[in-house]
Amino acid sequence: TQLLEQSPQFLSIQEGENLTVYCNSSSVFSSLQWYRQEPGEGPVLLVTVVTGGEVKKLKRLTFQFGDARKDSSLHITAAQPGDTGLYLCAGPFVGSSNTGKLIFGQGTTLQVKP
Amino acid sequence: DARVTQTPRHKVTEMGQEVTMRCQPILGHNTVFWYRQTMMQGLELLAYFRNRAPLDDSGMPKDRFSAEMPDATLATLKIQPSEPRDSAVYFCASGSQGASNIQYFGAGTRLSVL
Numbered sequence: 001t002q003l004l005e006q007s008p009q010f011l012s013i014q015e016g017e018n019l020t021v022y023c024n025s026s027s028v029f030s031s032l033q034w035y036r037q038e039p040g041e042g043p044v045l046l047v048t049v050v051t052g053g054e055v056k057k058l059k060r061l062t063f064q065f066g067d068a069r070k071d072s073s074l075h076i077t078a079a080q081p082g083d084t085g086l087y088l089c090a091g092p093f094v095g096s097s098n099t100g101k102l103i104f105g106q107g108t109t110l111q112v113k114p
Numbered sequence: 115d116a117r118v119t120q121t122p123r124h125k126v127t128e129m130g131q132e133v134t135m136r137c138q139p140i141l142g143h144n145t146v147f148w149y150r151q152t153m154m155q156g157l158e159l160l161a162y163f164r165n166r167a168p169l170d171d172s173g174m175p176k177d178r179f180s181a182e183m184p185d186a187t188l189a190t191l192k193i194q195p196s197e198p199r200d201s202a203v204y205f206c207a208s209g210s211q212g213a214s215n216i217q218y219f220g221a222g223t224r225l226s227v228l
Binding site: 042045 | 118145147156157159162164169170205207209210211215216217218219220221222
């Protein structure tokens with residue numbers, strides 16, 4: 001059974017601090033995605049990583065795909081209150097790379113206090 | 115600005131009543147997904163369609179839930195009869211087959227069954 005496990009589940013930090021969120025699996029994924037969900041809204045795609053070892057940056061957010069394509073991390077530098085939300089990692093079901101069906105992690109709830 | 119539209123945004127009903135949630139996918143997208151999100155279970159896939167045909171509804175309680183796509187611009191999720199344990203946020207997402215599995219989510223329907 002494919003599973004994506006995220007850690008930590010909850011994170012409450014002060015503005016300006018750095019943080020890292022992890023997404024781990026025992027399965028190999030062809031790609032992994034990160035979504036952010038703000039209160040009262042649906043998840044919105046932040047980034048897709050497709051190559052083992054790949055690093056992508058989105059302003060203060062750095063995403064990394066593990067060499068073996070079984071894990072990913074999201075690092076936020078100098079967090080701001082606007083970064084508050086639920087961060088979800090997701091990957092395609094094995095055998096479903098052509099259908100769009102995704103498996104989601106449980107999410108990491110981030111609160112950044114001013 | 116293309117987006118997935120879900121109605122209603124909020125629904126409060128009494129146990130035993132029928133609930134219908136509607137979704138208008140992004141024009142041109144051929145896959146539609148229905149998810150349920152709760153604190154305990156996270157984001158669960160209920161059903162999904164490709165080119166209006168149901169591909170997988172194994173995540174849905176068959177005795178009370180039904181999902182349809184009467185046409186390419188409308189997807190519906192019905193619960194009859196509703197139960198308090200159905201209280202959750204229901205999301206619809208759409209995507210294009212082969213487009214890197216990216217899913218675009220609506221803002222969700224928050225359902226409360228009393």
